Amino acid sequence: MVLMDTADPALHTAKQVVYFRDLATGRLQKTFATVGDIIFVIFIIIFTTTRMGLYPFVCYTAIADNAELRGVSVTLENFIKMSTPVEKGMLSLLAILMILQIVWFYYLCVVLYKVFAGKEIDDSRSDSEYSDSEGIDTKKTR
DSSP states (O other): OHHHHTTHHHHHHHHHHHHHHHHOOHHHHHHHHHHHHHHHHHHHHHHIIIIIIIHHHHHHHHHHHHHHHHTOOOOHHHHHHHOOHHHHHHHHHHHHHHHHHHHHHHHHHHHHHHHHHTOOOEEOSOOSSSOGGGTOOOOEEO
């Protein structure tokens, strides 16, 4: 959980700064935009380091330690033969979470591409208390 939660404060802080930017005017709006961009870059660095760098190492270590405890080499065949159903389940959940990390990293790269290409970024999630049935457009731009 430490690896997964490390980037969250930077992300939430960047979101709050963007909300402040939307409320501000003039020079203060530009300041909030710059601060938000800097915090978002910090989020990207932390996210990439922890979830794409350290988490795969944790997954490999879990599999390698399991094999080492059994005195066998780390191969798929040994994993299938030697692991108990509970171990297979736990290690499979780690692998599924790694796949989710890759998908989220892909989406993060898409956002970065749009930022560097100067394209508009839409947030299709509703951050309003009003529902879409009331006719309120909740799309936000960066």
